[in-house]
Amino acid sequence: SQKIEQNSEALNIQEGKTATLTCNYTNYSPAYLQWYRQDPGRGPVFLLLIRENEKEKRKERLKVTFDTTLKQSLFHITASQPADSATYLCALDMDGGGADGLTFGKGTHLIIQP
């Protein structure tokens, strides 16, 4: 079965720097690889999605890359702010059809220090 690893349980970054989070998976590539933000006691919130045939996606201060050869996605937050502190989840949508749900990694707890 598919296994997803996110680089570290916790990541401390100084405000203003770029935070880079890693997501690696083991089996075949998903149709869509997605990133979510989860705050304590809340459900995940969708941030970005990248398709199997795409290399990079950007949205404001967020950037996602996808390398199907390495089976890896990188998630970048530039000019990080304390408000970016949260847990970030990598999720795989294997067929993209909306019928099978998502497979999640454990998440990386990002702490932006002022």
Add this chain to the structure above:
Amino acid sequence: GAVVSQHPSRVICKSGTSVKIECRSLDFQATTMFWYRQFPKQSLMLMATSNEGSKATYEQGVEKDKFLINHASLTLSTLTVTSAHPEDSSFYICSARPPTGNYGYTFGSGTRLTVV
């Protein structure tokens, strides 16, 4: 944007009783909804897929008689935890994918279930 509303946000129940959790899509119709469970510092694990008008499909290891799912309308799915035990204490979250937009999923705010 698309909103999924989940209630209650937290519930405490006695061992052996049943608890119902509701999940509503507020501004879109969802023929399929998903139920996840999350233990502390763990990933969200898909429990079951709720299909409007038909039986739910359960992931391996999830007891269908314990976690009853009903998806009677295009905007409402319910999860009932029957004969709850302390090991069922967890964070339950529902989700749906809006039919238009960016292919991302919208999640409810979750239900913290504590069985005492």
